Amino acid sequence: MRFDIVSLFPEFVAQLAAHGVVGRAGERGLLSLYGWNPRDFAEGNYRRVDDRPFGGGPGMVMLVDPLRAAIRAARAADPAPAKTIYLSPQGSCLTQAKVRDLASQPRLILLCGRYEGVDERLLQAEVDEEISIGDYVLSGGELAAAVLVDAVARLQEGALNDADSAEQDSFGSDGLLDCPHYTRPVEHELGAVPEVLLSGNHAEIARWRRMQALGRTWLRRPDLLDEAGLSKRDRALLEA
Ligand code: SAM
Numbered sequence: 001m002r003f004d005i006v007s008l009f010p011e012f013v014a015q016l017a018a019h020g021v022v023g024r025a026g027e028r029g030l031l032s033l034y035g036w037n038p039r040d041f042a043e044g045n046y047r048r049v050d051d052r053p054f055g056g057g058p059g060m061v062m063l064v065d066p067l068r069a070a071i072r073a074a075r076a077a078d079p080a081p082a083k084t085i086y087l088s089p090q091g092s093c094l095t096q097a098k099v100r101d102l103a104s105q106p107r108l109i110l111l112c113g114r115y116e117g118v119d120e121r122l123l124q125a126e127v128d129e130e131i132s133i134g135d136y137v138l139s140g141g142e143l144a145a146a147v148l149v150d151a152v153a154r155l156q157e158g159a160l161n162d163a164d165s166a167e168q169d170s171f172g173s174d175g176l177l178d179c180p181h182y183t184r185p186v187e188h189e190l191g192a193v194p195e196v197l198l199s200g201n202h203a204e205i206a207r208w209r210r211m212q213a214l215g216r217t218w219l220r221r222p223d224l225l226d227e228a229g230l231s232k233r234d235r236a237l238l239e240a
Helices: 010-018 020-027 064-076 098-103 120-126 142-153 202-220 221-228 232-239
Strands: 002-006 032-036 082-093 108-112 128-131
Touching: 002 064, 002 142, 010 032, 010 098, 020 032, 020 142, 032 064, 032 120, 032 128, 064 108, 064 120, 082 142, 098 142, 108 142, 128 142, 202 221, 202 232
Parallel strands: 002 032, 002 108, 082 108, 082 128
Antiparallel strands: none
């Protein structure tokens, strides 16, 4: 999968590509990241990329032309069709279902705003979708792009060392939160590992984990249970 990130801070992209699951996915040839700096497409001695907002008010607005040229150059750099996404607090919220959908795309172009945002005409003409990472305002789209790339990268086949890992995480196909996890030592001053996990009885361990996942979801995110499509057995476990 290919990501093209349009950003005034292309070094940010290099950082993203250097670490963790995203870095490993890159090394394994599962994804590639390219940065496009609108300043490289800006004209004049000052290579201006922003200007004051019409109508007055604080801050600056990113100009149409450098952004449009950067997006178009990114689009032309590869023949695969690319969806163009603007990271924006006004977009629809990024969920794991959305991440799964994005992970099946061959390419994404991610536009990162700065200042007060981007001239609306550019968004109307060049952007397919606006995505938010939550109801708060960041000072730039780069962190939001990093969140999106990380979440999508770990769903690329072969990116995680254990293929089942993503499926067992919270918001997997069952829509529940993950169960609690324990590792060595068995006994610790903070408590002991639940005995069932040491029993070697795989059916009992699976049942315990399912109960924990159901219970946690019920306590912490009951809204998820409505969407989770629980079986009769799950309902019996919840009522137990
Ligand atoms: N004036 C804009 C508004 O209120 O909608 C906010 C501009 S914000 C200071 C600068 C940039 O950060 C935005 O253009 C966007 O790219 C990014 N950004 C801020 N919050 C975000 C969020 N919650 N999700 C995704 N991107 C965000």
